[in-house]
Amino acid sequence: MTQYTLTILPTGTKVVLPAKSRLTEIEFEILQKPIPFGCRSGSCGVCVIEVLEGSDSLGQPDDNELDFLEDLGRPGGDHRLACQCRLYGNAKVRPAADT
């Protein structure tokens, strides 16, 4: 089974997940909550992350996500809604609240 590592700053917490896992899985893998989640459906904005490495590893955002990120003042590029991402490779991220 293919697995990938998600590294979450600022603590450097590493979570290993099977390929294609949703990032919401980290809540069930470790006791800490390094990324906050709310609605888990791309509508509340609490889970915004800055992608520091491996943006291709998190899949492509759809138009709804891009629109919402723009509304949140975090337009495209480096930011994603963690609840809308799946892990297709190794990546390093940081919750936007910590930036």
Place this chain on the structure above:
Amino acid sequence: MNCSGKRSSTHKKGDKKMNRVINVGYGEHTPERTPFLNATASAKLRTEIDEQLDQQVVEWYANVSEAAHLEGKNVDSEYYKRNLIETAWRIRMLRVAEAKALVEIAKVSPEAAQVWANYEQEEMLHDELFIADLEKVGVSREQFLATEPYLSTKLLSGYFSYLLDHEGPLGVVAYSYLVEYVNVKLEPRKLEALKGSVGESNIGGQINHSHTDVNEDHPGEVWEAVRHLLRSEDDIAAFKRYLREHQTILGQYFEELHRDTIAKAEKQSA
């Protein structure tokens, strides 16, 4: 037991004192949100389940009369139409049971309930896709509404009620995993054949239905709900049993369909 002969009435989960509220999403034994299966164990189990389903598909083709009929070059018109009628009725009946399942799922896992609600949102009105295809081959909405569903279709709906009343929502979700897995695997082949036998312009509804299953990764979506509902090895064993039982009931449906259409016509012409 205290001196009044009463057992302790303090409400405890583990060693934590709790209020009296129950059925809010986490079970007696899992007051925290950690699922029974972690992500890796869930992925491994899914592989095992998919192997069981692949074997069930082999048995299906070996044991059910005319199981590959809709994949052939010559499709019996009555068989085709009646299958669409029953499919639309099945969707109509099961969406009621599946909505009741949402309540039961929410009582034990809000994570599974959120996934299930989203899945139902995408599937809820698909009966109309099949009714549209019926109209293309000359079966009006009135004829559809006047057709009494087969006993096997009613019994499947009844089995859902039994599961919800007496075993819980896992068996209902198991049905969706079975049909979504099989649809994604086999439906493209069937639709290709139907383009030739019935005509591509006549099967648009079924093509759209299939798009939803494939593009929205419905097997993966349903599995996410399953994973949160599995709370023990007993649940895993029950899940495997549900997959076999649903296939048995669906097999009974296809036998009834065959008897009422192809076999009946053969008898009449003999």
